[in-house]
Amino acid sequence: xxxxxxxxxxxxxxxxxxxxxxxxRGVSLDIKQGEFVAxxxxxxxxxxxLLHILxxxxxxxxxxxxxxxxxxxxxxxxxxxxxxxRKIGFVFQRFNLFPTLTADGNLRLAERIHSGNGGNAERRxxxxxxLKLENKMNNKPLELSGGEQQRVALARAVINNPAIILAxxxxxxxxxxxxxxxxxxxxxxxxxxxxxxxxxxxxxxxxENCNRIINMRDGLIIDE
Ligand SMILES: Nc1ncnc2c1ncn2[C@@H]1O[C@H](COP(=O)(O)OP(=O)(O)O)[C@@H](O)[C@H]1O
Ligand SMILES: [Mg+2]
Numbered sequence: 001x002x003x004x005x006x007x008x009x010x011x012x013x014x015x016x017x018x019x020x021x022x023x024x025r026g027v028s029l030d031i032k033q034g035e036f037v038a039x040x041x042x043x044x045x046x047x048x049x050l051l052h053i054l055x056x057x058x059x060x061x062x063x064x065x066x067x068x069x070x071x072x073x074x075x076x077x078x079x080x081x082x083x084x085x086r087k088i089g090f091v092f093q094r095f096n097l098f099p100t101l102t103a104d105g106n107l108r109l110a111e112r113i114h115s116g117n118g119g120n121a122e123r124r125x126x127x128x129x130x131l132k133l134e135n136k137m138n139n140k141p142l143e144l145s146g147g148e149q150q151r152v153a154l155a156r157a158v159i160n161n162p163a164i165i166l167a168x169x170x171x172x173x174x175x176x177x178x179x180x181x182x183x184x185x186x187x188x189x190x191x192x193x194x195x196x197x198x199x200x201x202x203x204x205x206x207x208e209n210c211n212r213i214i215n216m217r218d219g220l221i222i223d224e
Contacts, residue, residue: 027221038199103133
């Protein structure tokens with residue numbers, strides 16, 4: 001299998017005044033295309049920092065990130081933004097949907113940001129129905145349950161068919177039943193569309209769906 005995402009000795013130091021937090025202390029990773037990876041570890045061990053750096057939302061203090069053979073530290077900011085838009089979909093613990101837009105409208109906005117056009121209604125319908133939301137297309141977030149909102153957020157993350165999906169505790173705010181639905185959807189996206197998924201989770205059941213588990217502690221990968 002091809003490597004799609006690689007890091008070498010990634011470090012991140014946050015500085016607030018004179019206080020330094022070493023959030024990542026040298027993380028080297030090699031993620032293959034089509035892998036479904038769980039990242040686990042105690043609160044504060046650096047999981048979100050790692051994911052945000054992988055997604056280009058945050059710059060590392062040191063080390064390298066290589067996506068599809070492109071070293072992100074060697075490209076311009078504009079190119080980095082472009083890579084992020086084209087190749088990466090994000091799912092957060094909080095759904096971050098636009099409250100005034102319908103489910104379909106939220107997807108359309110993601111399409112517009114991605115490609116600057118009006119999007120593809122057929123593709124939106126297909127993705128929403130894959131996530132069992134075909135009857136909720138015209139509902140706004142407040143007219144949806146938490147599980148449905150998370151499914152819309154998932155739909156938005158995959159609408160532009162990104163090669164890599166990064167998910168930060170996507171079931172963190174959901175009950176057991178909704179967690180199952182969301183995890184089944186990740187599994188299906190991974191198996192049916194071959195999307196590479198990196199998911200932070202605290203839930204051992206969630207990690208069971210994955211084909212690889214990375215454990216972190218104190219800014220380091222301690223084992224796989
Ligand atoms: N923006 C920030 N500024 C300063 N410190 C931060 C910031 N974000 C996270 N941290 C600190 O970095 C460490 C790792 O945080 P984080 O990556 O959010 O961990 P996790 O997601 O595993 O809970 C923690 O000690 C946290 O307090
Ligand atoms: Mg976190």
